[in-house]
Amino acid sequence: MIELVVVLFILTLVAGAYFYIWRQQGRLSASDQDLAAYYASAAMFMDVFHADTRMARKIEPTAEGCIMEVMTAGGLSQVSYTLRGDVIERLAGGKTKVYTFGRPLREHAKMLFTVKELTP
Amino acid sequence: MKHSSDVNRLRVLSAALLLVSLSGIPKLEAADPIPRYGVTFGQQGNEVELQIVPARSGVGTSTMPAPDDPAVSSIVSPPATNATAIVPPKTGGTSVQLKSQAMAHYKEDGFEVSIDDIAGESFENDLSANGRLSLAILFDNDSRNVDLTDSLTLQTLNNILKLMKSQPALRIVVEGFVDYTGVKEYQALGQAPDGGQAASEARAYAVKKWLVDQGISSLRITSVGKGTRGTDGDSEEQRAKNRRVDIVKVTP
Numbered sequence: 001m002i003e004l005v006v007v008l009f010i011l012t013l014v015a016g017a018y019f020y021i022w023r024q025q026g027r028l029s030a031s032d033q034d035l036a037a038y039y040a041s042a043a044m045f046m047d048v049f050h051a052d053t054r055m056a057r058k059i060e061p062t063a064e065g066c067i068m069e070v071m072t073a074g075g076l077s078q079v080s081y082t083l084r085g086d087v088i089e090r091l092a093g094g095k096t097k098v099y100t101f102g103r104p105l106r107e108h109a110k111m112l113f114t115v116k117e118l119t120p
Numbered sequence: 121m122k123h124s125s126d127v128n129r130l131r132v133l134s135a136a137l138l139l140v141s142l143s144g145i146p147k148l149e150a151a152d153p154i155p156r157y158g159v160t161f162g163q164q165g166n167e168v169e170l171q172i173v174p175a176r177s178g179v180g181t182s183t184m185p186a187p188d189d190p191a192v193s194s195i196v197s198p199p200a201t202n203a204t205a206i207v208p209p210k211t212g213g214t215s216v217q218l219k220s221q222a223m224a225h226y227k228e229d230g231f232e233v234s235i236d237d238i239a240g241e242s243f244e245n246d247l248s249a250n251g252r253l254s255l256a257i258l259f260d261n262d263s264r265n266v267d268l269t270d271s272l273t274l275q276t277l278n279n280i281l282k283l284m285k286s287q288p289a290l291r292i293v294v295e296g297f298v299d300y301t302g303v304k305e306y307q308a309l310g311q312a313p314d315g316g317q318a319a320s321e322a323r324a325y326a327v328k329k330w331l332v333d334q335g336i337s338s339l340r341i342t343s344v345g346k347g348t349r350g351t352d353g354d355s356e357e358q359r360a361k362n363r364r365v366d367i368v369k370v371t372p
Contacts, residue, residue, distance in 0.1 A: 046168065066159075
């Protein structure tokens with residue numbers, strides 16, 4: 001009887017360890033995918049944001065982002081970036097483009113978007 | 121007499137200069153410092169920080185781990201062949217499968233391939249009209265590098281370069297293809313176990329790399345391997361068309 005209990009105990013331990021490793025592998029793989037997608041989205045956003053700042057004559061920080069006065073081929077126009085929940089909206093020429101960054105990589109991680117003038 | 125008046129004039133001038141310099145008048149207004157902005161965006165704990173100056177490019181830092189970082193723990197399975205993907209051409213890398221907003225209007229296959237007039241004057245117009253172009257580009261034997269000794273290849277690449285420089289907002293997807301018969305020949309030699317997928321990716325990447333080396337931002341170009349095209353009984357002309365690189369205009 002004791003032998004049977006010991007065998008069952010060992011089997012439970014092995015099965016538990018196996019299940020734990022299998023679950024961790026799946027979790028880490030999904031996390032890598034999320035991480036890569038997040039930084040790819042960040043790079044795409046940054047590319048557009050940089051392009052706007054290169055054309056900007058003036059940048060005005062706002063509570064949810066910033067407004068830029070940009071010089072385009074068609075003259076002076078305005079581009080605004082606004083943080084709305086988990087997305088950043090870019091409004092230019094009456095058109096809105098939404099940039100999403102995927103699922104939160106950390107629990108309860110909030111989306112940030114701040115623009116501050118740096119003191120010289 | 122004249123000498124003494126000159127000396128007096130000099131004294132008056134010196135005194136005036138001395139007074140001006142001591143009084144600090146007129147004071148030169150200090151030039152306005154160039155405004156700089158700190159930008160933080162992204163999720164808490166993984167945010168990206170930038171420093172920007174209007175009308176200039178900025179610099180930034182992020183906590184993005186490198187592919188060989190222990191934080192990147194696994195190799196994600198390669199993307200399906202019909203998906204829009206960012207695929208590092210080297211084996212053993214981390215492949216990421218994603219569809220971005222920028223790719224929303226990305227056009228798939230389904231147009232008539234004509235390679236003859238690519239390097240001609242209508243290059244820019246053709247890309248605007250069709251959204252896609254097939255390029256007359258030759259590759260070296262192992263398909264990893266563009267053959268820059270071929271004049272048509274060089275001319276074609278320079279045409280793309282010129283176009284990318286003249287249209288800074290233009291983004292393209294470079295698609296690589298290999299022909300079916302060629303892949304079968306390689307497979308007979310024990311190579312191309314993936315059916316030519318890696319070779320097609322390498323071709324697209326070679327074109328992208330050339331453009332990036334010439335100063336085009338890598339963020340404006342995505343390279344994608346589309347695998348094989350064609351069937352067993354293709355003519356040599358058809359095979360040449362299948363061994364190609366397309367560029368596809370990405371509509372924002």
